[in-house]
Amino acid sequence: MSDVTLIDIKEEILSENRELAQQLRSDLRRRGVFLVNLMSSPGSGKTSLILRSLEHLRKVYRTAVVEGDVDSAVDAERVAREGFLAVQIKTGGSCHLSAAMVERGLDALPLESLELVFLENIGNLICPAGSDTGAHLSVAVLSVPEGDDKPLKYPLIFRISDAFVVNKTDVRDHFDFDMDTFRARVRSLNPDAPVFEVSCKTGDGIGAWCDWLRERVDRGQ
Amino acid sequence: MSDVTLIDIKEEILSENRELAQQLRSDLRRRGVFLVNLMSSPGSGKTSLILRSLEHLRKVYRTAVVEGDVDSAVDAERVAREGFLAVQIKTGGSCHLSAAMVERGLDALPLESLELVFLENIGNLICPAGSDTGAHLSVAVLSVPEGDDKPLKYPLIFRISDAFVVNKTDVRDHFDFDMDTFRARVRSLNPDAPVFEVSCKTGDGIGAWCDWLRERVDRGQ
Numbered sequence: 190m191s192d193v194t195l196i197d198i199k200e201e202i203l204s205e206n207r208e209l210a211q212q213l214r215s216d217l218r219r220r221g222v223f224l225v226n227l228m229s230s231p232g233s234g235k236t237s238l239i240l241r242s243l244e245h246l247r248k249v250y251r252t253a254v255v256e257g258d259v260d261s262a263v264d265a266e267r268v269a270r271e272g273f274l275a276v277q278i279k280t281g282g283s284c285h286l287s288a289a290m291v292e293r294g295l296d297a298l299p300l301e302s303l304e305l306v307f308l309e310n311i312g313n314l315i316c317p318a319g320s321d322t323g324a325h326l327s328v329a330v331l332s333v334p335e336g337d338d339k340p341l342k343y344p345l346i347f348r349i350s351d352a353f354v355v356n357k358t359d360v361r362d363h364f365d366f367d368m369d370t371f372r373a374r375v376r377s378l379n380p381d382a383p384v385f386e387v388s389c390k391t392g393d394g395i396g397a398w399c400d401w402l403r404e405r406v407d408r409g410q
Numbered sequence: 411m412s413d414v415t416l417i418d419i420k421e422e423i424l425s426e427n428r429e430l431a432q433q434l435r436s437d438l439r440r441r442g443v444f445l446v447n448l449m450s451s452p453g454s455g456k457t458s459l460i461l462r463s464l465e466h467l468r469k470v471y472r473t474a475v476v477e478g479d480v481d482s483a484v485d486a487e488r489v490a491r492e493g494f495l496a497v498q499i500k501t502g503g504s505c506h507l508s509a510a511m512v513e514r515g516l517d518a519l520p521l522e523s524l525e526l527v528f529l530e531n532i533g534n535l536i537c538p539a540g541s542d543t544g545a546h547l548s549v550a551v552l553s554v555p556e557g558d559d560k561p562l563k564y565p566l567i568f569r570i571s572d573a574f575v576v577n578k579t580d581v582r583d584h585f586d587f588d589m590d591t592f593r594a595r596v597r598s599l600n601p602d603a604p605v606f607e608v609s610c611k612t613g614d615g616i617g618a619w620c621d622w623l624r625e626r627v628d629r630g631q
Contacts, residue, residue, distance in 0.1 A: 231451045231535055231563065232556030259536060261562040282566075284505060284536040312563070313534035314452055315480060315505040334555035334578065335453030341482040342452065342533070345503075357555065360584050 206320055210288035213323030217295075223250075223406045224291075224306050226324035228346060230339075231312035233332040234356040236264045237389035239307045243273055245399040250305040250406065255294040257286045257311050264309060274298065285316035288323040305406055314339065318346035326405055332357040333366045340374035347378040352385065354398060359388040427541055431509035434544030438516075444471075444627045445512075445527050447545035449567060451560075452533035454553040455577040457485045458610035460528045464494050466620040471526040471627065476515040478507045478532050485530060495519065506537035509544040526627055535560065539567035547626055553578040554587045561595035568599040572626075573606065575619060580609040 217224055227235045236256075243252055253274040256265040265277035276297045278290050291308060298306070308324055310317040329350040331339055334357060340347045347353075353375055355368070372384055383401060387394035438445055448456045457477075464473055474495040477486040486498035497518045499511050512529060519527070529545055531538040550571040552560055555578060561568045568574075574596055576589070593605055604622060608615035 230453065230533070230556075231560060232553075258563050260565050263559055263562050282536075282540070284534065311536070312451070313505065313536060315503075315532070315534060316537070319503070332453075332555065334553065334581070335451075338484055339452060341484050342479050344481050360555070360581065363581050363584060 203320070206287050206289070209292070210321035210323040213288050213292055213295075214325060217300075217323070218325070218409060220300055222300055222303050222306060223326075223409065224295075224308055224322075224324040225402070226308045226310055226317075226322045226327040227330055228310045228314070228317040228327065228350070229312060229330035229332075230314055230335055233312075233330045233335065234389050235309045235312070235330050236267060238330055238354060238356060238387070239309060240268065240271055240273075241387075241389045241392065241395045242307070242399055242402065243271075245395060246305060246403070247273075249403065251303050252305045252307070253298050253303050254307045254309065255291065255298070256309045257290070257294075259283070259311060280311060283316075284311055284313055285320045286310050286322055287320055291322045291324075314343040314346050318343070318349055325410055326351050326402075328352045328354060330354045330356055331371075333361050333364050336364075337366045337368070337371035337374070340371070340378055344378055347375055350379065350382060352383050352401070354385045354387055356387055356389055358386050358393060359391050424541070427509050430513070431542035431544040434509050434513055434516075435546060438521075438544070439546070439630060441521055443521055443524050443527060444547075444630065445516075445529055445543075445545040446623070447529045447531055447538075447543045447548040448551055449531045449535070449538040449548065449571070450533060450551035450553075451535055451556055454533075454551045454556065455610050456530045456533070456551050457488055459551055459575060459577060459608070460530060461489065461492055461494075462608075462610045462613065462616045463528070463620055463623065464492075466616060467526060467624070468494070470624065472524050473526045473528070474519050474524050476512065476519070476527060476529045478511070478515075478530055480504070480532060501532060504537075505532055505534055506541045507531050507543050508541055512543045512545075535564040535567050539564070539570055546631055547572050547623075549573045549575060551575045551577055552592075554582050554585050557585070558587045558589070558592035558595070561592070561599055565599055568596055571600065571603060573604050573622070575606045575608055577608055577610055579607050579614060580612050 262277040268275035483498040489496035
């Protein structure tokens with residue numbers, strides 16, 4: 190059977206995506222645009238974190254948001270209502286954003302006048318971890334009500350992310366979320382990535398997260 | 411181009427899965443086993459709902475649980491610690507359980523002595539909605555901290571589910587979750603499916619959910 194031609198569709202798609210993502214990343218760097226990919230479960234607070242971060246960073250950078258969703262434009266509408274530039278990508282079923290989709294979203298923005306773009310990926314912890322978006326930084330957002338066992342169940346996203354934001358710390362007293370246990374579980378998969386504790390509701394911890402992000406944007410990586 | 415042979419890999423896989431799921435469903439019915447498929451975001455409380463439901467139903471039916479996860483066996487271990495029969499399926503990357511995976515899980519159980527099996531699908535609102543597991547009933551579990559906008563963003567899972575359970579009602583005062591808005595959004599996609607409000611922490615609402623489930627199990631559909 191050594192003369193059988195194996196066509197691995199999934200690997201071909203992934204390989205094409207990786208190539209396009211790398212091109213997109215270089216192209217954005219050349220144009221001075223820094224792209225941050227945010228991933229999380231549904232309802233962890235990606236959109237809220239983007240809005241809180243933009244409040245802090247709008248005076249420092251010229252910003253915009255690319256929102257991804259299977260359906261609806263509620264997130265982009267919410268971001269636009271707050272006075273920020275937003276584009277919505279609807280995947281129509283796909284559980285992650287590919288580099289090609291991100292490129293289409295960015296094409297709808299005036300990139301020449303932008304410095305920082307937030308990309309909100311599709312809400313789940315599995316598919317987005319396997320597909321490079323072309324972003325310079327990938328951040329996983331968790332939340333206290335989801336529980337501290339997510340690193341055990343979804344190790345890939347914890348391995349590939351550059352930083353972690355734990356949202357909804359304001360309700361910590363109402364849930365069995367052990368922050369030390371969570372941090373130890375993250376560390377075992379990804380020793381160097383920082384973990385930020387925030388509440389997008391109260392604003393707690395947003396400053397420290399934005400300071401770190403600014404340092405990364407200014408460094409360009 | 412009319413003589414081009416189109417090979418739609420995705421449609422072939424889906425079609426094979428549908429056929430296997432239908433066979434599995436009939437086979438289980440013939441053997442007197444009722445299979446309930448639970449779907450949700452990560453951390454909405456599928457495992458907790460299964461445990462609470464088993465407390466109510468263990469005196470009525472001979473039960474077991476098939477747990478699905480990308481990695482780890484923490485859920486099956488938790489169920490087993492509570493004294494229930496549990497099998498863990500690890501998908502190793504796949505974001506949903508296929509009928510073939512479910513069949514493998516069921517093969518590890520003494521089906522001849524069982525009447526009710528809970529199936530915990532992979533934690534996300536996208537992939538499980540597109541793949542028939544062979545279950546007799548599919549239930550989507552939501553939770554108050556996730557927000558009331560999920561029907562707008564993930565319409566397919568709301569269309570194909572037979573019932574909805576909203577968990578974590580005990581923390582309702584701490585979140586902007588409007589139950590009337592949520593119910594209206596569900597109704598617009600799925601007018602006949604009931605919505606149960608529960609707290610797996612306090613046990614509130616579990617009785618009503620289990621009464622409804624018993625009626626479905628006894629009817630065999």
